[in-house]
Amino acid sequence: MSFTINLTVNGVNYNDVIDTRVLLVDYLREKLELTGTHVGCDTSSCGSCTIHLDGKAMKSCTMFAVQADGADITTIEGMCQNGELHPLQEGFKEEHGLQCGFCTPGMIMTAADLLKNNSKPSEEEIRCGLDGNFCRCTGYQNIVKAVQYAADKS
Amino acid sequence: MIAYKFDYKVANSIEEAFSMLSSAGDAGSFISGGHSLVPAMKLRLAEPETLIDISKIPGMSGVAIEDGFITIGGLVTHAEVASSYIIKESCPGLAECAGVIGDAQVRNKGTIGGNVAHADPGSDYPGALIAFGATICLSSSEGSREIAAENFFTGLFDTAKEQGEIVTAVKVPVASSSAYAKFPNPASRYAVVGVGVALNMENSTCQSIIIGVTGAADHAYRAKESESILNGSELEENNIEKAASAVSESKEMMNDLVASADYRTHLCGVMLKRAIAKAKYRS
Numbered sequence: 412m413s414f415t416i417n418l419t420v421n422g423v424n425y426n427d428v429i430d431t432r433v434l435l436v437d438y439l440r441e442k443l444e445l446t447g448t449h450v451g452c453d454t455s456s457c458g459s460c461t462i463h464l465d466g467k468a469m470k471s472c473t474m475f476a477v478q479a480d481g482a483d484i485t486t487i488e489g490m491c492q493n494g495e496l497h498p499l500q501e502g503f504k505e506e507h508g509l510q511c512g513f514c515t516p517g518m519i520m521t522a523a524d525l526l527k528n529n530s531k532p533s534e535e536e537i538r539c540g541l542d543g544n545f546c547r548c549t550g551y552q553n554i555v556k557a558v559q560y561a562a563d564k565s
Numbered sequence: 566m567i568a569y570k571f572d573y574k575v576a577n578s579i580e581e582a583f584s585m586l587s588s589a590g591d592a593g594s595f596i597s598g599g600h601s602l603v604p605a606m607k608l609r610l611a612e613p614e615t616l617i618d619i620s621k622i623p624g625m626s627g628v629a630i631e632d633g634f635i636t637i638g639g640l641v642t643h644a645e646v647a648s649s650y651i652i653k654e655s656c657p658g659l660a661e662c663a664g665v666i667g668d669a670q671v672r673n674k675g676t677i678g679g680n681v682a683h684a685d686p687g688s689d690y691p692g693a694l695i696a697f698g699a700t701i702c703l704s705s706s707e708g709s710r711e712i713a714a715e716n717f718f719t720g721l722f723d724t725a726k727e728q729g730e731i732v733t734a735v736k737v738p739v740a741s742s743s744a745y746a747k748f749p750n751p752a753s754r755y756a757v758v759g760v761g762v763a764l765n766m767e768n769s770t771c772q773s774i775i776i777g778v779t780g781a782a783d784h785a786y787r788a789k790e791s792e793s794i795l796n797g798s799e800l801e802e803n804n805i806e807k808a809a810s811a812v813s814e815s816k817e818m819m820n821d822l823v824a825s826a827d828y829r830t831h832l833c834g835v836m837l838k839r840a841i842a843k844a845k846y847r848s
Contacts, residue, residue, distance in 0.1 A: 412571065412572045412573070414573050430570075431570070431571055431616070432567060432568045432570060432571060432606075434607075454604060455600065455604060455667075455670075456752050456753055458668070458670060464674075467673040467674075468673060469670050469673050470670045473600055473603050473604060473671075474674070475616075477618075478599060478620070480575070524669065525669070540669055542668040542669065543669055543670045543671060
């Protein structure tokens, strides 16, 4: 069964007729080919599918795309502005906040929401804020440093 | 994990939602945040033929306080409960509970109405709402009714809510000495055991205490045996110990991959002690 959605993704307006059961993450990856948003666990535990919906970090594997009708979405592809890396992207690069990189887009999207609400978070606040994002490579140390780098820069 | 096919409709008013549901019949389901329903649909444990999105209905998204009661609209997200100045001030245990549900992203999307309607046994709110003496407000095309949280949660994913009813709001009396303590599942963050406590101390005597437990049994319950041990006491260590060993009552504890029944019994006592310590500090 189909439904027409109208939404904005990274500033671009889209109008698509989609199957109602398509998940938001699959719509972003397969229809819009924005493959920076990853699917890790597909059960809303790992956070690698995190995007911003109307400015708030959410897990796009646990939403049908039809629920995002009318929404303003930002994905990792929308974080870099005018060729300039977002301070968080720069932080992950400078502080070696990734190894395989699979969790990184989700980490950055969640951290961006965290910094919007708390521009100078403590280490504990960063760790609690990233509670819904799993990294299986780094032990989180450099991810925390990357977020601190971005907080210090802004 | 692809859900069965379904038809999707958006209700712009509560009346429209009822009329859409009556056309859909028993195969219709309401959805708000969807953080309980979507996972169940992806696993094909739930297969509604018509999904009626109630998240855009006006008038169910606010938090207000009047005559000693906080009214929280059914569409209020966990993040909004956790950060609400009114709730933090007037029922800190509830803000505390909302702040430890799932993770930041889940709290941005999941709603209090959907959470209580779904009644997951590992859900945090039910234990807290029972402890804080909350009332669940329901509406259907037949009219509205209110039911105490204590009587609302009736079984595994089962509540006193009838098909066709929407949780429009949750009302919570002001309880400044309230607290919630949980032991989270390390992956999903569901409560392996969660305990809510509302305390009323006068001088150093416990005038009344209400205890709600979630995660331990197949549905949240009120631990009256422990309450009666503590009522009228000065919350001395030996009384707290007695209450802690009684909090699992004669309830059948869940036994699963995450925790054995014995471990849950133990956690019930530990979480009760932690919740009492916090509530006492706030009194």
